[in-house]
Amino acid sequence: MVTYNLKKIQLVPGAKDLIDIVLSKTQRKTPTVIHRHYAIARIRQFYMRKVKFAQQTFHDKLAQILEDFPQVDEIHPFYADLLNVLYDRDHYKLALGQVSKAKSLIDNLSKEYLRLLKYGDSLYRCKMLKRAAVGRMCTIVKRLASAFSYLEQVRQHMARLPSIDPHMRCLIIAGYPNVGKSSFMNLITRANVDVQPYPFTTKSLYVGHMDYKYLRWQVIDTPGILDKPLEERNTIEMQSITALAHLRAAVLFFLDPSEHCGYSWEQQMALLYSLEPLFVDKPVIVVCNKTDLSWSNAQRVEEELNALLDNQQEKKGTVSELETNNNKKQQRLTICGWRKMSTLEKTGVIQVRNAACDWLLSQRVESKVRGPRAQSILNRLHVAIPAGVDQNQQEAGELSLCRPFIPESVWKKRQATTTNTAFHTEEEMEREEEDENKQPKQSNVVVLEKDREMAHGGAGVYSSDWNKQYWMRDESWKYDIMPEIIQGHNIMDFVDADIDERLAALEEEEVAREAMMNVDNDEEEQQEGEQALDQETQQRLQRIREKKALLIRGRSKSRNPIGANKMTKAHPKRSEDWKQQWKELGMDESFLQSTTQQIISNRSQSREAKSHSPAPRSSSRSTSTYRWNQTKADAGKGFLNHQQKQKAMRLARKAIRGISKKDRRKGEADRTIYNENPKHLLAGKRKLGKTQRR
Amino acid sequence: MPQGDYIENHIKEHGHRLDHFERIRKREAREPHKKSQIIKRTRGLKAKLLNKQNFVDKVQQRKKVAALTQKKADKKTDQPAVQGAVPPYLLDRQATSSSKVLSNTVKEKRKEKAGKWDVPLPKVRPVADDEIFKVIYTGKRKKKQWKRMVTKVTFVGDGFTRKPPKYERFIRPMGLRFKKAHVTHPELKTTFCLDIIGVKKNPQSALYSSLGVITKGTIIEVNVSDLGLVTNTGKVVWGKYAQVTNNPENDGCINAVLLV
Numbered sequence: 001m002v003t004y005n006l007k008k009i010q011l012v013p014g015a016k017d018l019i020d021i022v023l024s025k026t027q028r029k030t031p032t033v034i035h036r037h038y039a040i041a042r043i044r045q046f047y048m049r050k051v052k053f054a055q056q057t058f059h060d061k062l063a064q065i066l067e068d069f070p071q072v073d074e075i076h077p078f079y080a081d082l083l084n085v086l087y088d089r090d091h092y093k094l095a096l097g098q099v100s101k102a103k104s105l106i107d108n109l110s111k112e113y114l115r116l117l118k119y120g121d122s123l124y125r126c127k128m129l130k131r132a133a134v135g136r137m138c139t140i141v142k143r144l145a146s147a148f149s150y151l152e153q154v155r156q157h158m159a160r161l162p163s164i165d166p167h168m169r170c171l172i173i174a175g176y177p178n179v180g181k182s183s184f185m186n187l188i189t190r191a192n193v194d195v196q197p198y199p200f201t202t203k204s205l206y207v208g209h210m211d212y213k214y215l216r217w218q219v220i221d222t223p224g225i226l227d228k229p230l231e232e233r234n235t236i237e238m239q240s241i242t243a244l245a246h247l248r249a250a251v252l253f254f255l256d257p258s259e260h261c262g263y264s265w266e267q268q269m270a271l272l273y274s275l276e277p278l279f280v281d282k283p284v285i286v287v288c289n290k291t292d293l294s295w296s297n298a299q300r301v302e303e304e305l306n307a308l309l310d311n312q313q314e315k316k317g318t319v320s321e322l323e324t325n326n327n328k329k330q331q332r333l334t335i336c337g338w339r340k341m342s343t344l345e346k347t348g349v350i351q352v353r354n355a356a357c358d359w360l361l362s363q364r365v366e367s368k369v370r371g372p373r374a375q376s377i378l379n380r381l382h383v384a385i386p387a388g389v390d391q392n393q394q395e396a397g398e399l400s401l402c403r404p405f406i407p408e409s410v411w412k413k414r415q416a417t418t419t420n421t422a423f424h425t426e427e428e429m430e431r432e433e434e435d436e437n438k439q440p441k442q443s444n445v446v447v448l449e450k451d452r453e454m455a456h457g458g459a460g461v462y463s464s465d466w467n468k469q470y471w472m473r474d475e476s477w478k479y480d481i482m483p484e485i486i487q488g489h490n491i492m493d494f495v496d497a498d499i500d501e502r503l504a505a506l507e508e509e510e511v512a513r514e515a516m517m518n519v520d521n522d523e524e525e526q527q528e529g530e531q532a533l534d535q536e537t538q539q540r541l542q543r544i545r546e547k548k549a550l551l552i553r554g555r556s557k558s559r560n561p562i563g564a565n566k567m568t569k570a571h572p573k574r575s576e577d578w579k580q581q582w583k584e585l586g587m588d589e590s591f592l593q594s595t596t597q598q599i600i601s602n603r604s605q606s607r608e609a610k611s612h613s614p615a616p617r618s619s620s621r622s623t624s625t626y627r628w629n630q631t632k633a634d635a636g637k638g639f640l641n642h643q644q645k646q647k648a649m650r651l652a653r654k655a656i657r658g659i660s661k662k663d664r665r666k667g668e669a670d671r672t673i674y675n676e677n678p679k680h681l682l683a684g685k686r687k688l689g690k691t692q693r694r
Numbered sequence: 695m696p697q698g699d700y701i702e703n704h705i706k707e708h709g710h711r712l713d714h715f716e717r718i719r720k721r722e723a724r725e726p727h728k729k730s731q732i733i734k735r736t737r738g739l740k741a742k743l744l745n746k747q748n749f750v751d752k753v754q755q756r757k758k759v760a761a762l763t764q765k766k767a768d769k770k771t772d773q774p775a776v777q778g779a780v781p782p783y784l785l786d787r788q789a790t791s792s793s794k795v796l797s798n799t800v801k802e803k804r805k806e807k808a809g810k811w812d813v814p815l816p817k818v819r820p821v822a823d824d825e826i827f828k829v830i831y832t833g834k835r836k837k838k839q840w841k842r843m844v845t846k847v848t849f850v851g852d853g854f855t856r857k858p859p860k861y862e863r864f865i866r867p868m869g870l871r872f873k874k875a876h877v878t879h880p881e882l883k884t885t886f887c888l889d890i891i892g893v894k895k896n897p898q899s900a901l902y903s904s905l906g907v908i909t910k911g912t913i914i915e916v917n918v919s920d921l922g923l924v925t926n927t928g929k930v931v932w933g934k935y936a937q938v939t940n941n942p943e944n945d946g947c948i949n950a951v952l953l954v
Contacts, residue, residue: 020743027739115869116946121828121845128944160700194703203699 007159009068012152013061015145019138022057026050026134036123047130048117054134055110058141062103065151069096076166078246082205085238087154095147102144106137162207162220169364170218170247171356174240174275175254176268177224178261180289182206183343184254185221188353193221199262200224203236205243212357220247227271244278250360251284252352253335257301258293265297269304276333283359286338287352292345305338417446540586547585813937814880814951818897818911826898826907830865841865847872847942849890849906849914864905872908875948877916877936889917890948891933908948912938916950 013021030053034046072080072089083092113133120126164170173181177199185193189208194201206221222240225233233241244251253275255268272286286305295301336359341348368374406414449464456462470478484491496502533541582592639645656664666672736744830841843865850871856862878885894913896902908914919932936950 113946116943119845119867119869119943125944128941129946132945132947194706 006070006161007163009155009158010064012065012148012155014152015142015148018058018061018148019141022054022061022141023134023138025057026054029053034123038123040121043123043126044117044120047120047126048114050130051110051113051117051133054137055106058106058137059103062099062106065099066096066103069151069154071096076246078164078166078242081242081246082161082239085235085242086157091150092154095150098144098147099151102140105140109133109136109140162205164205164207164220164243164247165218166247168218169215169357169360170220170249171252171353171360172220172222172243172247172249173252173254174222174225174244176226176256176261176263176271177201179224179254179256179268180343181224181254182221184252184287184289184341184349184352185219187343187346187349189219191219191221200236205239210353212354213361215361217357220249225271225275227267227274241278244275248364249282250356250363251279251282252356253284253286255286255288255301256290257288257295257297258290259296260290260293265301273333279333283336283356283363284334285352285356285359286335288338288340289343291340291342291347305335308333308335309337413446543586813913813953815911815937815939818909821898821909826902826909827864843867844870844905844907845943846870847908847948849873849893849908851892851906866905870943872942872948875914875916875936875938875950877918877950877952879921879952880954886921888920891915891917894935908938908942910938910941913953914938914948914950916952918952 182193191208827842923931
């Protein structure tokens with residue numbers, strides 16, 4: 001679909017502005033420093049670049065204008081004609097032609113001057129050539145001043161044009177001024193068209209959109225038309241004519257039989273007849289507005305419009321007869337229908353809209369079906385019939401491939417429903433329900449809840465009885481009232497369907513376990529019986545337990561200094577202490593002796609083994625430190641071993657040596673002013689800017 | 695989608711905001727202050743351009759004011775002047791003016807006579823040889839220096855054929871050959887783009903004339919058949935002399951004045 005971006009045309013600068021833009025851009029975007037003693041090739045290149053840049057910038061700017069503005073010959077004829085009516089096609093084309101010519105002139109000019117610059121033998125000559133080149137470009141652009149100002153005005157107006165899609169489903173509202181076109185438009189769309197009680201309130205085309213039959217429709221409100229020859233029509237009227245001429249749409253021709261618009265019925269009808277050539281291939285609906293006012297000539301209106309309707313039928317019937325009456329305009333005009341309406345009282349508005357839309361839609365569909373595209377698709381379509389199916393076979397009642405299989409019972413049921421009449425009255429319904437309650441199996445007819453609802457007054461009045469459908473073990477439970485929440489507890493949280501089974505299972509398990517326990521207890525008792533403790537041992541055991549309890553308590557109070565002391569006491573280092581402690585705990589003297597001896601000997605052996613080992617000293621030392629480290633190094637602090645940590649701390653201390661305590665807190669990420677007295681801010685002449693920012 | 699005169703419609707429906715006109719008045723009152731700020735802040739080329747524009751505006755304004763006051767003054771002194779009532783201090787002015795007119799006409803006549811032999815640019819800047827010719831080093835070792843390239847604009851006739859390039863002493867580059875000149879008719883005050891027929895005389899030297907070098911002050915012959923000039927005898931003039939008034943090598947075009 002073609003859409004024209006009339007709204008996105010870029011601003012057209014004035015000639016003077018364009019020159020300023022290009023020259024300052026050239027100045028900004030090309031190098032500016034050149035000296036006499038530079039190599040001549042460099043000087044030439046410097047100036048050639050400037051000329052080329054200026055030319056390119058002019059070229060781009062002009063090309064942008066040419067690209068933005070639509071070409072009258074290329075756009076949809078509706079838009080082409082609208083542009084002609086509004087802006088004068090010749091003027092428009094001339095302006096664009098001038099711009100295009102200027103563009104090519106500038107291109108040629110720069111080519112010429114670049115050629116001359118190649119022979120430049122001094123900075124002065126190159127500079128003068130560049131100056132002449134840019135100057136001449138500016139002169140060319142300066143001559144475009146009037147074209148630019150015209151194009152800018154056109155651009156501003158174009159941006160305000162309604163965006164009418166010429167290919168869309170469309171209704172055009174036409175008629176004499178002040179017959180209620182805009183008020184109709186306001187009623188059926190959301191467009192806010194100005195409505196005033198004087199003619200020619202609407203001075204341009206307005207577009208609104210609406211939905212009908214899930215389709216989007218475009219409604220175009222046109223300015224009023226007077227019955228004049230085409231040449232005498234002014235710009236406002238010509239816009240309506242353009243829309244009528246070029247858009248394939250349903251035409252709603254508005255008439256005011258009350259003649260309150262200031263034009264007589266005859267005048268209005270004359271306009272309708274005179275516009276006839278524009279109505280070819282369009283559904284025309286004549287709308288008689290203002291039924292709220294009294295029509296003096298109601299009888300005549302109906303007659304005339306009905307005559308037009310008959311016209312159409314005649315036309316369909318005999319074409320030759322029509323040709324004989326060709327000289328009479330009235331005979332040629334055909335309308336789809338006519339409607340009465342009042343926009344003031346809002347009566348008949350929707351009917352008019354729907355009728356127009358329907359006619360247009362049917363016409364569009366018809367034309368589409370008749371069109372070559374539809375034919376090409378229809379040619380490709382093929383309806384396949386299964387090979388085995390034969391007309392005779394079907395008549396004979398044999399099983400065909402086409403017929404679906406319906407079970408006997410279903411078939412019968414279906415037959416029954418079709419024969420039985422639907423429920424109409426409440427009494428019938430109730431009777432049926434009673435029957436159903438008594439002997440539900442006997443009745444073949446299924447009474448749906450929906451039927452019941454319909455019989456009892458429809459949705460909202462009758463509410464269906466869902467409890468009836470419940471599946472309960474006991475039928476009488478169906479209507480039991482079961483609260484959802486009791487005393488703030490959700491009932492469903494406490495519902496457990498198989499609680500009895502689970503309880504039984506649990507109890508069984510319990511019994512089994514108890515049996516097991518009894519067996520175990522028996523065994524223990526036997527053991528205890530075998531080695532029963534004497535008095536002394538039991539006392540010791542008691543003391544051990546007390547001590548243990550004390551220790552546990554002490555550990556829990558590890559923060560308490562007293563508790564901590566006790567802890568340290570609880571871990572004596574020397575063997576004597578161990579002995580003392582164990583003696584206190586009631587260990588056997590001889591056992592103690594032997595165990596301590598063993599421990600000491602083990603230790604000394606290991607030491608001796610190390611001292612006598614052939615490994616070098618360093619290795620033994622490293623192993624020892626390793627063990628020590630394991631206990632003392634801070635795990636998870638990022639150090640491999642203690643030495644590394646020590647070294648890191650040393651380095652850290654060294655790094656902050658000589659830095660004041662306040663500064664030590666500063667990190668790398670903190671804001672710093674590296675240079676508090678920057679020279680470029682404080683020294684030199686002050687021209688532009690401030691001390692803080694230059 | 696805005697359509698038509700939506701702004702105007704809105705104003706028509708809802709009117710302006712309450713302080714609209716007050717705001718406009720204030721904006722207008724603020725205008726000179728803003729302008730002065732801009733003038734203060736702009737620097738460099740922009741300032742120069744702005745200054746120039748302001749100057750032009752101011753001149754226009756003054757002229758306008760002057761015209762208005764003049765009108766008023768004229769209206770005030772709209773008394774009928776008495777015929778022949780001239781104050782004594784103006785009496786002899788009349789006489790001098792008449793004599794002046796006379797002398798002026800005499801001068802003009804003399805000028806006209808002299809003008810026949812005069813050209814618009816009687817004096818030209820002497821141009822040295824090495825400015826016009828660029829030495830081309832030739833030979834296998836690039837040490838021969840007899841070849842020259844003309845660095846000024848030249849005119850080369852249609853029928854010109856080059857000598858064998860090896861022996862050509864003066865090279866006239868294609869890029870600097872011109873065929874057309876913008877010729878101004880001094881009486882009609884209009885300019886035409888005319889074909890050049892030939893170089894009549896280059897005041898610098900005869901050599902340049904023969905080479906067709908065109909510099910400022912050169913007399914060229916142009917084809918004026920398009921202008922439709924007619925001689926006294928009724929023949930159509932097709933060739934006429936014109937003097938070049940600009941430096942074509944610097945301007946990229948030849949401007950000339952027709953010698954009538």
